[in-house]
Each structure stands twice: as structure tokens, then as C-alpha cells.
Amino acid sequence: MRIVSGQYGGRPLKTLAGKTTRPTSDKVRGAMFNxxxxxxxxxxxxxxxxxxxxxxxEAVSRGMSQAILVEKDRQAQAVIAENIAMTQEAGKFTLLKMEDRHALQQVSGQFELVFLDPPYAKEAIVDVIKNLDQRDLLSSDVMVVCETDKSVDLPEEIGSLGIWKQKTYGISKVTVYIH
Structure with a gap:
């Protein structure tokens, strides 16, 4: 795997062996960003x-100024740390080593872009988007990008957000919510 485009384009990304994470393929990541x-x-x-x-x-490589990454798995945290080091701009990244619900209680400020690819897709996505929306963590021009199995049907609207775009890539479905 590698960074597809932008400032870090072409640089290799380490991934975790085994089934604890499901890395988004270069092809799907490229299509998602397009x-x-x-x-x-x-x-x-x-x-x-x-x-x-x-x-x-990839988002920072393509122009986002700050990223907060949340991961509870220790092996995955080590891989993330190595991938952040590869950018040589560690100051642009914050890794929170905790579960999603704890991270949601700690983060503040607003986000213009949110990625959600949880292990148990539908229930988690609906709850997380409602939580982010209620806590005013989503900017007025936010895009919430959800990656799920193609069989998962997400609701048309969650909180104050609605589906803007949705595409299927192989076994993955990408759904983008906006205000």
C-alpha cells in the first residue's frame, strides 16, 4: 500500500498483518478521494x-492541515506511528490510543472531514454521526465518509446530515454525508 496522491504521494504505507484491521486498498482510497x-x-x-x-x-497529503487518528488496537497503533513518522511532519497528526466512545468525549473543535470505517458498521455509524452532530464537532461544510460492506444500507439522513454521494467499489460501499 502507498499514499496515492498529494504531498506524500507514492510513499509506502505499512499495514497490519492479520484480520484485526481492514486497510482500504489504494484503488478504493483513490476513488474515495476523487x-x-x-x-x-x-x-x-x-x-x-x-x-x-x-x-x-492521505487527507493531509492532499491538503488537510491537521488529523486526529483514533485506534484502540496496540499493534495498529504502532503501525500508525510508523506511517506518521514516514510523513516527516508528525506535528500535523495526533494519535489517540483509545476506543471510539472515549475519543468522542475528548475531541473538541470542528472537523471538515470525518472517516468512519467501524468493524460493526451500521449501528456504530448512526450512533457516531449523531454524537458528533449533537456535540457540534462537525463544521457547516463537513463531509462524513463512511466505508462499509456493500450489503450495508445506511439511512438517508442521520441527525442534520443527509447522503450526498454513494458508490460501490467491489465489496466496499462508500457513503458520504453532508449538512
Whole structure:
């Protein structure tokens, strides 16, 4: 795996062996960013189930100014730390080593981009988006990008957000919510 485009484009990304994380393939990540960007002019990104950190690092590579990555798995945290080090701009990244619900209680400020790829998709996505919305953590021009199995059907609206775009790539479905 590698960074697809932007400032860190072409640099390799380490991934975790085994089944504890499901890294987004280069192809799907590239398509996802073409869907939502593909480039950004600053802003904050939250990756709540970071895995290897590829999505948040790709977002910063493409112009986001700050990223908060949340991961509870210790092995995945080590991989994220290595991938952040590869950027040589560690100051742009914050790794929170905890479960999603604890991280949601600690984060503050607003995010322009949120990635959600939880292990138990539908229930977690609905609850997390409602929580982010209620806590005023989503900017007025936020994009919440949800990656699920293609069989998962997410609701048209969650809180004050509605589906803007939705595409299926192989076994993955990407759903983007906006205000």
C-alpha cells in the first residue's frame, strides 16, 4: 500500500498483518478521494477507526492541515506511528490510543472531514454521526465518509446530515454525508 496522491504521494504505507484491521486498498482510497476532493485547502480530519492511518495521512497529503487518528488496537497503533513518522511532519497528526466512545468525549473543535470505517458498521455509524452532530464537532461544510460492506444500507439522513454521494467499489460501499 502507498499514499496515492498529494504531498506524500507514492510513499509506502505499512499495514497490519492479520484480520484485526481492514486497510482500504489504494484503488478504493483513490476513488474515495476523487469522490470528495480530490484536494483540500486546510481543515481538520478525524479518522475514528484509523487502522493503519492511511485515510487520514492521505487527507493531509492532499491538503488537510491537521488529523486526529483514533485506534484502540496496540499493534495498529504502532503501525500508525510508523506511517506518521514516514510523513516527516508528525506535528500535523495526533494519535489517540483509545476506543471510539472515549475519543468522542475528548475531541473538541470542528472537523471538515470525518472517516468512519467501524468493524460493526451500521449501528456504530448512526450512533457516531449523531454524537458528533449533537456535540457540534462537525463544521457547516463537513463531509462524513463512511466505508462499509456493500450489503450495508445506511439511512438517508442521520441527525442534520443527509447522503450526498454513494458508490460501490467491489465489496466496499462508500457513503458520504453532508449538512
Amino acid at each position: 469522490m470528495i476532493g480530490p484536494y483540500f485547502d486546510g481543515g481538520r480530519v478525524l479518522d475514528l477507526y484509523a487502522g493503519s492511518g492511511g485515510l487520514a495521512i
